Amino acid sequence: MSSIFTLCVVRDEDKILVQKREKTPFKGYWNAPGGKVEGQETPIEACLREVFEETGLQLNEVRFRGVMTVSSLSRQQNTQLLMLFDSNNYNGELMPSSEGEVDWIEIDKIYNSKIIPASTTYLLPYIMESEGIITGKLVYNRELLEVCDISLQV
Structure with missing residues (x-):
């Protein structure tokens, strides 16, 4: 099974596209669309497919923003890779x-929300306000974010 996942921040002016998760991790939380990279897919192909499957939107352009490792202190699992993308060019x-309900949410409301994963609130400014490549790690302990180490390579 793939240990590579995508997360894509789709923007429309002062809003981003979010989806209410119906399964773990983050069940019940709203997050940017994304998912597993399947066999014979590139991360960009997976990003395009996941956004379309989960939202109905077809991305015309997608920009690679970086990669994060994701691991858990409480569970024995392989470290996963989270490939970060963004786009503001779509049809549909x-x-x-x-996969879950989808909607647009105002960016300003995300940072005070208790229904957005903490990792998303930390990553969002790097994805939306910087031009470099994002790298770092996210370490969880029983679904709680313990370590969020983000670097920007310019």
Whole structure:
């Protein structure tokens, strides 16, 4: 099974696209769309596929923003890679998905929200306000973010 995942911040002016997670991790939380890189897919292909499957939007352009390692102190699992992308160029209309409800949320509301994963609130300014490549690590302990170490390579 793949240990590579994507996360794509899709922007529309002062809003970003979010999806309410129906399964773990982050069940019940709203997060940017993304998911597993499947066999014979590049991370960009997976990003495009996941955004379309989860939201109905077709991305015309996607920009690679960086990579984070994700690990857990409380569970024995392999370290996962989270490939970060963003886009503001898309076609289509939001469509219901079996993956979870989708909607646009104002960026200002994200930072005070208790229903957005902490990792997203830390990563979002780097993805939206910088031009470099993001690297770092996210370490969880029983679903709680223990370590968030982010670097920007310019």
